[in-house]
Amino acid sequence: MDISEVAKMSGLPVSTIRYYDEQGLIKSTGRSGLRRQFNNSVVERLAMISLGSSVGFSLLEMKHMLTEQGAEINRELLMAKADELDNQIKKLVTMRNGLRHAAICAAPSHLECPKFLRILKVVSKRRTVGHSKY
Amino acid sequence: MDISEVAKMSGLPVSTIRYYDEQGLIKSTGRSGLRRQFNNSVVERLAMISLGSSVGFSLLEMKHMLTEQGAEINRELLMAKADELDNQIKKLVTMRNGLRHAAICAAPSHLECPKFLRILKVVSKRRTVGHSKY
DNA sequence: CTACATCTTCAAGTCGACTTTAGGTCAAGC
């Protein structure tokens, strides 16, 4: 299938798909003339990449996670990434609860509300989901 | 307090603090000579900003959420952002479960595992936490 | 009073993740 078909099915711009190809995140099955050809599986792979980046993984990280033929190291990596996500989820929940509270709180400024301030104590310093080896 | 003191207390680089000041995310209480002076409250504000960006909010979004003197519109905004986080949390949980499963799954490639593929169906198209008005 | 550590500004540089642009290729339909 042609790249525009992939674009339609995945909802991603053609330019992005080409970019992911260049970066080695996806592979075409070959060329027809100079046109890249893809099979259906690339659509799932793209969905996975989109999900990954939506939760804060870099393209490089996604590349490592999506290597073909599950190697040992890969499974460990996946577990490690899952743990990172657990951490991240805690932060999100903290922030969400904080926001909901702030929205109904009577304190003049959110930063003057003790309940709101308490949530800040939970925060660690990491800015993104993953900074580990991969 | 001097900027380097703020840096020490917040764990952020001086350059970042100056940058946030330029961007209007924080305010100094004034200058002593040409040196910015800050009071303790800026440390909580910085913690809040860090938390926000760690969960995917842009600096501009954080700026809107942290305006002083809770205006009506602000509380609505906070609720809206909390809802966005709820969405985001669902995605994180989905991804985490998917990763954990993939790590123990027997399928040769994760993308061949039906359970793993199922999680992809949950995915929406949003890449970041917020693309709303603010 | 002078040295110097610490601040200042402003401009330019970096990085990831793309997008845009310019110029070129090719299969298909008229």
Added chain:
DNA sequence: GCTTGACCTAAAGTCGACTTGAAGATGTAG
């Protein structure tokens, strides 16, 4: 056989979030 539309590459541009660098000002210790 020529036009057209979908594709191609390579290079440059963009955007957010900072960092770095150069050159200058200032508070404080000796």
